[in-house]
C-alpha cells in the first residue's frame with residue numbers, strides 16, 4: 658500500500674490539530690522509510706520478480722525488522738515517546754502511535770501472505786493485490802478521503818499553503834502511477850534509492866502545513882473577540 662498510508666497521515670490531522678503534518682505523515686509511512694535503509698544495509702531482502710503478484714513486481718523475501726508486527730509496535734512506541742518527549746502533546750503522540758501501527762494493518766489487507774509477526778513467524782496478508790483494480794480503487798478512495806479531511810480541517814494562509822499542498826497531492830498520485838504502470842526497477846539498489854525519496858514527504862508536508870491554519874480556530878476567532 659502506498660497512497661493509503663499517506664491518507665492516514667492527512668486524516669490524522671483532525672485528531673491532533675496542533676501536531677505538524679510532517680510529524681503526522683512520518684508515522685504511517687515510517688516502516689517504508691526504514692525499509693530501504695535496511696535493504697541497503699543488507700538486513701532485509703527483496704527481489705525484483707516480473708510476476709511476483711498481479712500488482713507489484715517485488716517479492717518481499719524478508720523484512721521482519723521494518724514490517725514484523727512485533728517490531729512495528731516497538732517502532733510506534735519509540736516514535737510516539739520521542740514525539741511526546743519533545744512536544745508534551747498527548748493527542749499527537751497517541752495519533753502517531755496509531756499511525757505507525759496502521760501501516761501493518763493496511764499492508765495486511767493488500768499484501769499477499771508475506772507479512773511476518775516476528776523473525777520466526779509465519780506470514781500474513783489478505784491478498785487484495787491479486788485484484789489489481791480493486792487495490793487501486795481502495796487506495797484512491799482512501800487517499801481522496803484523507804485529502805478531503807485535511808483540507809476540511811485546515812485552510813491556506815497564503816499561496817504556499819495552497820499550491821505546495823496541491824503539488825504534494827499531485828506528486829503522490831504521479832508517484833503511485835509510476836510504481837504501477839512504469840517499468841520495474843532495474844536493480845534492488847535503484848529500488849531502494851527510489852524508495853528513499855519518500856523521506857522528502859516529511860519536510861514537504863511540514864512546509865505547507867506551517868502555511869495553513871485550523872479552520873475551527875479561525876471560526877472561533879471570527880466571533881470578533883466574543884467568548885470562545
Ligand SMILES: [Zn+2]
Pocket residue numbers: 658688689724760764
Ligand atoms: Zn509497507
